[in-house]
Amino acid sequence: MVTPALIGVDWGSTSLRAFLLDADGSVLQEHAAAKGASTLHGHPAFVAALDEVAGAWRRAQPALPLLACGMVGSQHGWLDVPYVRTAAGAADLAAKLAQPSDTALHIVPGVLCDDGKLPPDVMRGEETQIVGALAQHPQLADSCIVLPGTHSKWTHVAQGAIVRFATHMTGELYAVLRQHSVLGRLMPPEVTPDAQAFLRGVAAARDHGDLGLPHQLFAVRSLGVTAQLPHAALAEYLSGLLIGHELRAGLAWRAAHGLREQPLALVGAAPLCERYQLALGHFGQPAHLVLDNTAPAGLLALARAARLLS
Structure with a gap:
């Protein structure tokens, strides 16, 4: 019988996921709830949310250590946990x-x-995802790790520690422009997958990005108004344009820090990583490694570094 070793919690702004992990990092059970840190207020609300996703495990095995990462430790979370300054490795994080x-x-x-x-x-x-990626793939100890998302992170890892990173608000900007700008008026409510339109946007950023993103964004409207792109394809073109500008800047940042010859890895939700990999291929620089959620592995590695495991 497999023995649980840790309850790990990935507690973001809008969602909460708890994992029952064994000593090898295998996820034995998983529970989720729409109880993100930004939706809760006050100590009792956080206690209740944690009990909803992990209470049964804790009552069955009260000695199990409990470790959480994410926005639960922010100014708008349960407890404002001070940041660790770069360079930051697993031991530095575990100590704080x-x-x-x-x-x-x-x-x-x-x-x-x-x-x-x-x-x-x-x-x-x-x-925590980066720590997990390093635990699973030691060859990333000197690398560039990209974590696509609402706020994408381009991270320089050296000797197993985070030494610098750059955030791109690509996902949030996409949502705001679709929902609250003139660009969204021509777009149907539902997005229809269209790789050709997506790559057309990527190519526009790659080949003509020096025109500036504010100028190129208006093409999302003008291409639709002139019927050069069907309205159903405009959201995909916008996505490609924004991700293309992120990659244009991110790849230049990677080269500027001497990482061109180091591994390039994507870490995150599979559909989004597939989109980034497609765009990276259009730049002629596909990622060497694409990883799904590595937060559970990171939580286990940090619990081990902090000596929380029995």
């Missing part, structure tokens, strides 16, 4: 775990990148 009062829960800190030259950058949750 924090606990809400009167709970058994430990929360992973986020990471702050601030060199005093550029505006600061921060991450919460992605650091």
Whole structure:
């Protein structure tokens, strides 16, 4: 019989996922709830949400350690856990775990990148995914790891530690433009997959990105108004244009930090990583490795580094 070793929690702004993990990192059970950190207010609400997804496991095995990552540790979460400054490896993160009062829960800190030259950058949750990716694939100890999402992260990892990163608000910008701008008026409510339209947007950013994103965005409307793209394809063109601009900047950032010859990895939800891989291929620089959710592996590695496991 497999023995559980850890309850790991990936607690984002809008969602909550709990994993019952064994000592090898296998997910024995998983529970989820729409109880994101930004939707809850006050200590009792967080306690109740945690009990909803992990209470049965805790009552069955009260000695199991409990570790969470993500926005639960932000200013708008359960407990504001101070950031760890770069360079930050698993040991640095494990040394700064924090606990809400009167709970058994430990929360992973986020990471702050601030060199005093550029505006600061921060991450919460992605650091745990990176730790998990490194635990599963040690060859990424010196690499560029990209985590696509609402706020995509381009991360420079050296000697197993996060040394710098750059955030792109690609996913959020896509949602805002679709829902709250003139560009969305021509788009049907539902998005129809269209790889050709997506890659046309990627190519526009790749080949003519020097025209500037604000200028190129208006083409999403003008292509529809002039019937050069069907209305059903405009959302995919917009997605390609935004991701293309992110890749144009991100790949230049990667080269500027001497990472061109180091592995390039994608970590995140499979459909989104597939989209990024398609776009990277259009740039002639596909990722060497594409990984699904690595948060459970990261939580286990951090629990082990913090000596929470029996």
